[in-house]
Amino acid sequence: MEGKLEDGRVREARRARFMRMGVAAGLTLALVAVSGNALARNFNGSKKGEKIVGTKGADKIRGKSGNDKLKGRGGKDSINGGKGRDKVTGGKGADRHLGAGGNDTLKAVDNAKDKAINGGGGNDRCIIDSAKELSIVKGCETVINGGPKGEDAKRVTLETATGLVCPSQLPTCELNVTLSGIEDATNVTITGSSEIIGLDGALKLIGTDALLNNGLLNGTYGCIADGHITLTIDQQVIDIPIDCVGGSAA
Numbered sequence: 069m070e071g072k073l074e075d076g077r078v079r080e081a082r083r084a085r086f087m088r089m090g091v092a093a094g095l096t097l098a099l100v101a102v103s104g105n106a107l108a109r110n111f112n113g114s115k116k117g118e119k120i121v122g123t124k125g126a127d128k129i130r131g132k133s134g135n136d137k138l139k140g141r142g143g144k145d146s147i148n149g150g151k152g153r154d155k156v157t158g159g160k161g162a163d164r165h166l167g168a169g170g171n172d173t174l175k176a177v178d179n180a181k182d183k184a185i186n187g188g189g190g191n192d193r194c195i196i197d198s199a200k201e202l203s204i205v206k207g208c209e210t211v212i213n214g215g216p217k218g219e220d221a222k223r224v225t226l227e228t229a230t231g232l233v234c235p236s237q238l239p240t241c242e243l244n245v246t247l248s249g250i251e252d253a254t255n256v257t258i259t260g261s262s263e264i265i266g267l268d269g270a271l272k273l274i275g276t277d278a279l280l281n282n283g284l285l286n287g288t289y290g291c292i293a294d295g296h297i298t299l300t301i302d303q304q305v306i307d308i309p310i311d312c313v314g315g316s317a318a
Contacts, residue, residue, distance in 0.1 A: 113138075117152065126161070135170075144183070158182060167192050167207070176201060177214035198226045205309050206294075209233050218249015218281065224304045225249050227282075233311045234291045239266025243297070245285040245308065250276055252302045253283060263295030264310060271297065 109127045111120050117134035124142040131138050132150040139157045140147050146164040149156045149172050156165050157175040164184040165174045171190045176182045181200040187193075187207035194208035197215035205211055211229040218225035227246045234241035253276040260267045271287030285299060291312035299306045 113150070122147075122159075149188075165194075174208070175214070179215060199223065202226055203307060203309065205232070207233065207311055218247065223249055224301050224306060226306055226308070229308065232309065233313055234289065235313050237265060237290045237292055239270055239288045239290040241290060242288050243271065243285065243308075245299075247273075247283045247285065247299075247301075247306075248281060250281050250283050250301060255300075255302050257300045258285070258297065259300075260289065260297045261295035263291055263293040263312060264297055265290040265292060267297070273299070273301070 109123065109125050111122065111127065111129045113120060113131040113134065113136055115133040117136055118131065119137040120129055120131065122129055122140045122145055126143040127140055127145045129138050129140060129145065130148045130150055131152065131154055133152055135153045136149055137155045138147050138149060139159060140163055141159040143161045144163060145158055145161060147156050147158060148166045149168050149170065151169040153170045154167060154172045156167060156172060158165050158178065160178045162180065163176065163182045165176050165182065165186065167174055167187040167190065169189045172187055172192045174185055174187060174192065174194045176185050176194070176196050179197060185194055185196060185201060185205050185208065191209050192207060193210045193212065194205055195212045195214040196202065196205060198213035199215060209230065209232060211232060213225060213227045217227065225248050227248050229245045231241055231243040253273060256273050258267065258271045266289050270289060271285060273283050273285050276283035289297065291310055293312050295310050295312065297308045297310060299308065
């Protein structure tokens with residue numbers, strides 16, 4: 069009887085030891101999995117539409133084909149939507165946003181200047197910190213300010229803009245820019261870099277409202293290469309980047 073009892077105790081001790089070993093192994097695997105996710109910095113999508121969220125580190129995210137939703141979170145991320153109708157969000161950090169092909173939406177609002185905001189091909193919509201990032205915008209047919217408005221930034225600020233991509237040397241590209249933070253519109257000049265054509269009287273600041281402190285820049289232009297249109301209001305300067313695609317006079 070004592071021998072059987074002893075055997076039972078041994079079996080129970082062994083079983084308890086194996087259970088402790090199993091729990092320890094499980095915890096080890098869990099820690100490895102968490103560490104792996106925290107250190108993962110390269111994400112490649114497939115041909116399907118996917119949602120990919122990066123880590124707090126400096127990630128490289130590429131969506132490839134499909135209508136993807138890509139988000140970088142923290143860190144200095146590089147996010148490429150690839151082909152398809154993508155939504156690219158950098159999150160915090162000095163990120164690189166690229167829409168590539170397709171009609172994409174790029175969101176680069178984090179109250180800091182990013183490294184790059186490029187819509188690429190397609191009809192792209194870029195939401196930016198206008199006062200900080202307008203100078204680095206490229207390939208965005210529409211720009212929307214997601215940062216502080218002019219009154220809050222205490223300066224004239226571009227709120228929305230359409231017509232920033234022009235395919236013609238002839239002054240047939242229409243530019244519409246809404247502005248906020250205008251306190252005095254009596255001293256206004258509109259000029260362009262040497263690559264911009266047909267500005268003589270074609271662009272005008274209209275609809276200024278002294279009470280609302282806003283206005284609309286409207287008119288047409290052409291281009292022979294990438295350049296910029298410069299709006300100066302009461303010594304405040306806004307350089308509006310223009311992408312010249314093709315530059316054909318036909």
